[in-house]
Amino acid sequence: MADSGNRKEEQGEKAVTEAAAASGGAEQRLMGLADSLYRQFQQGIVPHISLPSRTKGNIEFSIKDDVWVYGDQETTRSVKTVRGAKTLLKTVHLSELLIKEHLRNNRGSTLREIYYISENWDIAKFHEQAESDRLIEDLEIVTALHREDFHVRPEEDGAAVFGPLRLKEKTRRGEKEMHCQDDVGEAGYQIPFNVDNIEFLGHDAKMVMAIETGGMYARLIENGFDQDFNTILVHIKGQPARSTRRFIKRLNNELGLPVVVFTDGDPWSYRIFASIAYGAIKSAHLSEHLVTPAARFLGVQPSDIVDYNLSTDKLTDKDLQALRSELTDPRFATPYWDKQIRLQLDLKKKAEQQAFAGKGLDYVTKTYLPQRLSEMGII
Amino acid sequence: MEIAEEMARQQKAISVAEFFEKNRQILGFDSAPRALITCVKEAVDNSLDACEDAGILPDIFVQIKKSGECYQVIVEDNGPGIVQEEIPRVFAKLLYGSRFHTLRQSRGQQGIGISAAVLYSQLTTGKPTRVISKIAPHKPACYCELIINTAKNEPEIIKMEDVDWERPRGTRVELEMEGSYVRSRRQSVYGSLKSTAIVNPHARLTLVEPEGNVEIFERVTESLPKKAYAISPHPAGIELGELMKLLRYSDKKKLRIFLKETFSSIGAISAQELCSRAGLDPEQPPDSLDHEQAKRLHSAFKQIKVKSPPVDCLSPIGEELIKAGLEKEYRLDFIATTVRPVSVYSGNPFLVEIGFGYGGELEKESRVELLRFANRVPLVYQQGACALTHAVESVSWKNYSLSQPTGSGIPVGPAVLLIHIASTNIPFTSESKDAVADVPEILAEVDLGLKEVARKLRRYLSRQSVLSERREKEEIIRKILPKIARKLSDVLGKAEPDIGPVVAKIMGNLLVFRSAEKNDGHLLVGIRVENHSDLVRSFKLHEVLSVQAEEVSPQAKIIPLGDGYDYHWKLSLPPGQSISLSYRVAADGVSLKEPVVEGLDAEIVTGARVI
Numbered sequence: 001m002a003d004s005g006n007r008k009e010e011q012g013e014k015a016v017t018e019a020a021a022a023s024g025g026a027e028q029r030l031m032g033l034a035d036s037l038y039r040q041f042q043q044g045i046v047p048h049i050s051l052p053s054r055t056k057g058n059i060e061f062s063i064k065d066d067v068w069v070y071g072d073q074e075t076t077r078s079v080k081t082v083r084g085a086k087t088l089l090k091t092v093h094l095s096e097l098l099i100k101e102h103l104r105n106n107r108g109s110t111l112r113e114i115y116y117i118s119e120n121w122d123i124a125k126f127h128e129q130a131e132s133d134r135l136i137e138d139l140e141i142v143t144a145l146h147r148e149d150f151h152v153r154p155e156e157d158g159a160a161v162f163g164p165l166r167l168k169e170k171t172r173r174g175e176k177e178m179h180c181q182d183d184v185g186e187a188g189y190q191i192p193f194n195v196d197n198i199e200f201l202g203h204d205a206k207m208v209m210a211i212e213t214g215g216m217y218a219r220l221i222e223n224g225f226d227q228d229f230n231t232i233l234v235h236i237k238g239q240p241a242r243s244t245r246r247f248i249k250r251l252n253n254e255l256g257l258p259v260v261v262f263t264d265g266d267p268w269s270y271r272i273f274a275s276i277a278y279g280a281i282k283s284a285h286l287s288e289h290l291v292t293p294a295a296r297f298l299g300v301q302p303s304d305i306v307d308y309n310l311s312t313d314k315l316t317d318k319d320l321q322a323l324r325s326e327l328t329d330p331r332f333a334t335p336y337w338d339k340q341i342r343l344q345l346d347l348k349k350k351a352e353q354q355a356f357a358g359k360g361l362d363y364v365t366k367t368y369l370p371q372r373l374s375e376m377g378i379i
Numbered sequence: 380m381e382i383a384e385e386m387a388r389q390q391k392a393i394s395v396a397e398f399f400e401k402n403r404q405i406l407g408f409d410s411a412p413r414a415l416i417t418c419v420k421e422a423v424d425n426s427l428d429a430c431e432d433a434g435i436l437p438d439i440f441v442q443i444k445k446s447g448e449c450y451q452v453i454v455e456d457n458g459p460g461i462v463q464e465e466i467p468r469v470f471a472k473l474l475y476g477s478r479f480h481t482l483r484q485s486r487g488q489q490g491i492g493i494s495a496a497v498l499y500s501q502l503t504t505g506k507p508t509r510v511i512s513k514i515a516p517h518k519p520a521c522y523c524e525l526i527i528n529t530a531k532n533e534p535e536i537i538k539m540e541d542v543d544w545e546r547p548r549g550t551r552v553e554l555e556m557e558g559s560y561v562r563s564r565r566q567s568v569y570g571s572l573k574s575t576a577i578v579n580p581h582a583r584l585t586l587v588e589p590e591g592n593v594e595i596f597e598r599v600t601e602s603l604p605k606k607a608y609a610i611s612p613h614p615a616g617i618e619l620g621e622l623m624k625l626l627r628y629s630d631k632k633k634l635r636i637f638l639k640e641t642f643s644s645i646g647a648i649s650a651q652e653l654c655s656r657a658g659l660d661p662e663q664p665p666d667s668l669d670h671e672q673a674k675r676l677h678s679a680f681k682q683i684k685v686k687s688p689p690v691d692c693l694s695p696i697g698e699e700l701i702k703a704g705l706e707k708e709y710r711l712d713f714i715a716t717t718v719r720p721v722s723v724y725s726g727n728p729f730l731v732e733i734g735f736g737y738g739g740e741l742e743k744e745s746r747v748e749l750l751r752f753a754n755r756v757p758l759v760y761q762q763g764a765c766a767l768t769h770a771v772e773s774v775s776w777k778n779y780s781l782s783q784p785t786g787s788g789i790p791v792g793p794a795v796l797l798i799h800i801a802s803t804n805i806p807f808t809s810e811s812k813d814a815v816a817d818v819p820e821i822l823a824e825v826d827l828g829l830k831e832v833a834r835k836l837r838r839y840l841s842r843q844s845v846l847s848e849r850r851e852k853e854e855i856i857r858k859i860l861p862k863i864a865r866k867l868s869d870v871l872g873k874a875e876p877d878i879g880p881v882v883a884k885i886m887g888n889l890l891v892f893r894s895a896e897k898n899d900g901h902l903l904v905g906i907r908v909e910n911h912s913d914l915v916r917s918f919k920l921h922e923v924l925s926v927q928a929e930e931v932s933p934q935a936k937i938i939p940l941g942d943g944y945d946y947h948w949k950l951s952l953p954p955g956q957s958i959s960l961s962y963r964v965a966a967d968g969v970s971l972k973e974p975v976v977e978g979l980d981a982e983i984v985t986g987a988r989v990i
Binding site: 031034035037038040041042043044045046047079080081082085086088089092093095096099100122123124 | 851854855858859860862863864866867868869870871873876877878880881883884885890892909
């Protein structure tokens with residue numbers, strides 16, 4: 001018993017030194033940010049930080065990496081307005097927390113915890129978690145680092161993987177090796193927040209399928225789709241977390257597996273696909289790290305509603321608005337999406353993944369998916 | 380018998396009373412809540428008119444009581460009272476009144492209102508209307524019960540007797556009618572009395588609601604509105620038909636006398652000029668003019684210039700009392716008012732007054748509250764059909780800092796808009812007196828008035844935004860910047876940076892920034908002066924030293940003081956410009972005092988003392 005305890009400690013120490021090396025860079029960059037503000041005061045320049053503006057109008061396609069990144073438009077946070085001044089004060093407070101509590105002590109907090117920590121910051125307190133989340137993204141952009149480098153982690157989101165994949169995960173309690181069909185429960189292997197602690201060992205897969213809803217993920221597992229079609233199923237749980245997107249990207253990059261995305265047939269689901277394949281507007285600074293440009297949209301396509309005669313719901317006003325906004329979104333400016341979105345605006349209908357159940361529980365695995373996949377030339 | 384003769388037998392005259400019996404919506408009795416409001420409004424209007432004519436400060440008591448399925452309306456005033464013989468006709472004969480034939484501003488015009496209420500009461504409950512009136516303290520009061528004979532449009536007296544009444548004088552009327560009592564919106568008895576109180580600040584109104592709740596609208600002024608005098612019609616805008624009627628029925632023997640006596644603003648000279656322009660004999664009798672001649676006379680009216688109609692036929696509320704009235708019923712941050720000069724439409728003088736209240740506790744996101752008044756009577760219904768509303772809708776409010784979501788229509792914002800039109804004859808769209816007709820002259824006057832108050836509002840708001848910008852900057856400088864500086868020094872482990880230069884930039888101030896460097900037993904001093912404002916700044920900069928300085932650049936004037944020297948520079952810096960000054964002193968024992976600026980206000984200077 002004592003022996004294993006020692007081993008754990010050793011591994012723990014090793015992890016600490018590695019982390020310290022990485023955090024040295026992070027600390028330096030945060031100090032650099034504070035120093036530049038300090039010098040602005042000294043030189044009589046109104047203190048400010050410039051950031052790329054994070055709007056639909058300011059993302060452009062990077063031919064180098066096949067992903068969407070921020071363009072040249074910048075916004076400036078300056079102390080000329082009360083809002084700007086408060087944001088800068090919060091930025092300095094946050095930097096102090098990350099430097100003194102996180103990096104120097106090798107500790108970490110979740111996004112939610114950071115929001116609560118700010119309770120004691122007087123007028124620099126965050127009003128809602130979205131505000132602190134956004135500020136951390138700003139710091140990522142300014143320092144060209146990832147939040148993991150600041151030891152900031154998201155809340156557990158429970159995205160999971162099931163399929164013929166063997167991997168090794170470095171945890172705080174040592175390395176764990178497992179097979180994502182044989183060594184896991186019915187829910188699959190849960191993706192950790194820092195995906196770069198995973199090493200892929202081997203696989204028998206022919207493709208990766210990202211699935212929006214838990215219901216469809218469970219259906220495919222129950223029907224044995226992962227075995228029959230040698231597929232790694234990834235449950236993305238709605239809008240996918242960064243770790244999920246990073247995981248998919250690594251499967252595609254390192255194992256050379258094609259990736260297909262299977263979601264509901266509505267405008268919100270197309271955005272889920274876009275964030276996997278093109279990048280999200282909010283985190284375009286991380287596109288190169290998170291985006292899988294080779295990912296392809298499987299369905300449910302608006303044309304499937306007609307071709308498979310699916311049962312549908314009416315589009316709400318919000319849905320229609322979202323669809324129209326996608327027509328002007330540069331990420332969707334392809335003939336394929338233009339055709340599909342216009343067709344859906346015409347139909348005024350949307351369909352869920354579960355709509356296939358109306359034709360029998362096996363219909364999706366026996367008929368729809370094989371047809372679509374061979375159409376796409378994947379099987 | 381021929382068909383035409385057969386049909387002729389069925390033709391017969393319709394009494395006005397019968398006509399209104401079948402068309403009650405024309406008089407404003409078309410719905411149950413509205414019947415009560417109209418009834419109260421008509422009775423209160425009569426009381427206010429009577430009090431004003433008699434020079435009495437009105438004190439009007441209104442009570443609504445539930446009486447079985449119906450409501451009882453009681454309105455009592457301290458007015459002059461009505462003589463016994465007149466009571467039946469005033470209350471129980473339609474189109475009977477004292478005001479129809481005079482050109483003078485009053486609330487009532489046609490003599491329909493209260494008798495219509497009596498008619499409605501009798502139609503819905505079958506009960507007579509009860510009236511008590513007393514004309515002098517030493518005389519007994521007269522009590523009567525009345526109904527209208529609708530076939531003849533004549534009053535029928537059920538009962539009439541002398542009674543004791545505790546008031547020295549006044550009138551009380553009690554009617555019972557079908558109706559329904561609503562509260563908490565503008566279209567209610569309460570809302571209508573509240574509006575009445577705003578434009579009649581000399582009146583005290585008391586309302587007792589069915590549940591016994593008492594509301595008192597207190598008077599805010601003891602002075603009665605200026606008395607309105609009757610005038611003759613004004614020639615501007617009179618219609619041909621009206622002119623021909625006046626010509627035919629005139630008792631004057633000569634045309635020039637007719638012109639001079641019948642119209643206001645026409646004297647002997649204008650009368651002569653009119654006749655010669657129209658090619659008419661001034662001495663011919665007015666009723667001898669044929670259609671062609673009348674037409675020539677009518678067009679002559681349009682050619683000559685006559686002076687505006689006399690103003691004393693109108694009784695405006697006045698800017699001061701509009702303000703007092705609005706302040707009484709709303710909490711506001713700002714009130715703008717205007718009274719337009721008297722203008723004329725179709726021979727009728729009119730004037731427009733506007734009050735515009737902003738801010739306070741008014742709803743920010745909803746449409747501006749519009750209070751319409753005609754001759755001090757609130758207009759409650761048919762807002763959309765009214766000229767006053769149309770004038771508001773056609774102003775482009777975005778130019779005046781209010782939002783107008785569709786580009787036209789009632790603006791949105793925390794504001795209340797009071798529009799009062801006073802005239803000897805208000806052109807209503809119908810007898811229920813809900814909406815003013817779209818007369819171009821009226822629309823134009825309201826438009827001008829609205830733009831005038833709107834400009835005042837815009838000035839107020841821009842002053843406010845300058846102030847709030849100033850406050851915002853104060854907050855940045857006093858609360859946030861020092862905290863950022865302190866935090867930065869915490870993080871970096873360095874001394875707190877001087878925030879002075881940044882403060883000067885944000886405030887648009889003059890910055891005086893001194894640095895000193897020790898070198899070889901000397902102190903090299905540099906002073907940088909930057910003008911961050913958008914105006915030229917001229918001032919003197921003083922540096923008081925205990926010893927003499929060397930290498931002063933540029934040259935400074937030196938005034939020896941008892942214990943040292945005052946070096947000063949006369950400077951003038953254009954916007955955005957800066958200048959560097961420097962000198963050298965022996966380092967031992969020198970202590971630098973804060974630089975001094977002379978000739979500017981302290982709040983526009985950072986980094987120096989100001990004298």
